[in-house]
Amino acid sequence: MAKTERITCAPEEIDCHSPGRRDYHVLFEHPSIWGFYRVPVTVIVGPEAEDEKGVVAIGSVHGDEYEGPVAIKNLTHSLARGDVRGRVILIPVLNVAAFKTGTRDTMEDGVNLNRTFPGATDRTVTYKFSDFVTRQIFPHCHVVLDLHAGGRVMKFLPFPSFHADVTGQQRRQTEDLARGFGCQLTSAYHNMTPGLLVSTAEALGKITVGAELGFGQSIGCQGVQAAHRGMIHAMVKSGVLDSSTDLEGGVDRESQILIDSSVPGSGILADFTGHMEPLVDVGASLRKGDCIARLHNFERIDASPLEVLAPYDGIVAGLPTRAKVMEGQMVVMMGKVIEWMA
Ligand SMILES: [Zn+2]
Numbered sequence: 108m109a110k111t112e113r114i115t116c117a118p119e120e121i122d123c124h125s126p127g128r129r130d131y132h133v134l135f136e137h138p139s140i141w142g143f144y145r146v147p148v149t150v151i152v153g154p155e156a157e158d159e160k161g162v163v164a165i166g167s168v169h170g171d172e173y174e175g176p177v178a179i180k181n182l183t184h185s186l187a188r189g190d191v192r193g194r195v196i197l198i199p200v201l202n203v204a205a206f207k208t209g210t211r212d213t214m215e216d217g218v219n220l221n222r223t224f225p226g227a228t229d230r231t232v233t234y235k236f237s238d239f240v241t242r243q244i245f246p247h248c249h250v251v252l253d254l255h256a257g258g259r260v261m262k263f264l265p266f267p268s269f270h271a272d273v274t275g276q277q278r279r280q281t282e283d284l285a286r287g288f289g290c291q292l293t294s295a296y297h298n299m300t301p302g303l304l305v306s307t308a309e310a311l312g313k314i315t316v317g318a319e320l321g322f323g324q325s326i327g328c329q330g331v332q333a334a335h336r337g338m339i340h341a342m343v344k345s346g347v348l349d350s351s352t353d354l355e356g357g358v359d360r361e362s363q364i365l366i367d368s369s370v371p372g373s374g375i376l377a378d379f380t381g382h383m384e385p386l387v388d389v390g391a392s393l394r395k396g397d398c399i400a401r402l403h404n405f406e407r408i409d410a411s412p413l414e415v416l417a418p419y420d421g422i423v424a425g426l427p428t429r430a431k432v433m434e435g436q437m438v439v440m441m442g443k444v445i446e447w448m449a
Pocket of ligand 1: 172256
């Protein structure tokens with residue numbers, strides 16, 4: 108494969124307007140060595156691109172989540188420029204610092220990029236990454252895809268997600284793009300965490316879909332395929348990509364389930380530090396009071412385990428990846444089945 112010629116530029120120098128394809132390395136000064144972090148960004152502006160309209164797909168907001176980065180990287184190779192009618196921006200790895208170390212957060216400053224939005228130029232490098240997205244990328248896009256996975260913390264079925272407080276036309280369009288991932292499950296969840304990429308995009312009126320595409324710091328084929336479908340579908344639906352592009356694959360619409368994880372009690376916390384024995388797997392459909400898992404305390408070897416019970420009729424969306432859990436950690440994410448608007 109021919110080597111891609113990358114343009115090196117400062118964050119404010121990126122060109123998302125001019126027609127054509129440009130592959131960038133956007134430079135952020137390294138905090139401790141003579142050098143820079145280089146964020147790869149591909150911008151494709153087709154002949155029908157409109158101001159403030161476009162689709163951006165972002166991977167590796169967290170550095171130990173891999174399905175999104177792989178699917179976006181693949182797309183930078185496979186997307187034929189002639190098929191792109193509008194504007195596409197692909198950022199396979201946003202937090203290149205955390206990606207290098209394979210950690211959720213940036214090692215240099217100990218900061219979780221997904222708590223720093225909208226970002227700041229006068230703070231540490233992680234804040235500069237989010238500031239770049241907010242000020243240089245968001246103004247050119249009306250659709251934002253933020254592709255995550257469970258890292259080493261949570262085990263998820265691949266599913267797209269959005270905030271439960273998104274309403275009206277924005278909600279219908281969001282649901283439609285979430286369905287395009289072709290996953291069985293989609294999650295609507297609470298909007299209480301400050302500094303999220305998706306909250307910032309939603310507040311700006313963008314059609315915003317997040318996703319949890321795998322777990323265990325691995326690369327799952329289902330998650331990569333879902334990410335690819337979700338991106339292609341979003342680009343076709345928003346008129347950015349030629350409509351003849353193949354949209355086949357994935358779970359059919361009738362079988363897709365929307366769950367609301369913002370319902371009180373959906374995130375069940377561990378009452379003590381111990382080892383969790385799941386009795387069901389993610390995706391299980393349960394009745395209120397069914398036992399999801401048993402929490403064991405091996406320092407009290409003769410004590411009965413604590414039963415973790417389903418708070419309502421619903422679906423198990425997430426479980427811990429690791430056996431050992433700490434007091435206060437979310438050990439089950441549940442969701443109540445609700446009706447689609449789209
Ligand atoms: Zn993540």
